[in-house]
Amino acid sequence: MALNILVVDDSSVMRTIIIKTLKLTDLPLGDIWEAENGEKGLRLLQEKWIDLALIDIHMPVMDGEEMIRHIRENDQYENLPVIVVSSESDPGKIEMVHKQGATFIHKPFKPETLKEVIIAITGVSNEVKD
Amino acid sequence: MKSKIKKVLEEAAVNTFEDICFMYQVPELKDIQKNLTLEAAAEVKYRGDYTGSLLIETRGGLFSAIAANILSIDSPSSPQKRDALGEIANIICGNVVISLGRSKLGYKIESPKYLKKDELLKEKRQGKPLVEITMNFNEGRADIKFFVDGDFVAKEKKG
16 A cells, blocks of 8 residues: 655755655655645645644744644544654654653664654555455 | 764764765865865754864865756856855754764754855854864765863763
8 A cells, every 4th residue: 555645844954854865765655745834734634535644843833842732633634643853852752752652763864764754653564465 | 972972973974975866975085175265164053961063164166066966957046056055054964963972952053154165264263163074075075063061071970
């Protein structure tokens, strides 16, 4: 099953890095959508079929924490797998991420690390079944 | 403590350049790249229990190469080059501030600032970094300096 993925980060360079790393995981990828803040990310969630969201914490307009809170409060996608991608060092913030049912990946990260996390939280596999 | 922070800086910088820019150090270039001209710099400030900044300077074409590698394009634009360098500085800084010790409120890292060459050369505001490293790549050279405001070493000794 190909994953439709939402990438939310205020840095266009970072979004490029994340998407490039996603492609290097060799996982089955469908559509990849980008948003520069949490507000635009939520709009895309309402409009598109998204299987996984990769979200930065620190963004203008609406940050990652608030966006995840909105996600968990919405019946439509409350169980959406979420990965927070950040260089955040504050243990309190990282704990908050876990409490919101998201997984944290620290920048920089290798494709192998990202792949392991995605497989763990989505159950997707790139193995070909006979 | 300083040696520990330097080790963390080295590790963070190596991982960032390898994982994000796909660039690997070539130590043999150290002498050849010694006198390269400064071409660009980005600074990231942080605040928490300590305040300070991380400064990354590039030489020998690395400024363009970072963006080209990250974005997989041949000729990045000036804004793309600045954004890419800023992002590298941001990631490295985020990894290094952890080594300053557990902060009650965590560290806030500000948005990266691109420094114009004359601005950087003119102002001696940076003072002496707590730790600094030089990285040599086929694509050019990076000098990374980590600053902590105040007398960090003395404060750490007091405990």
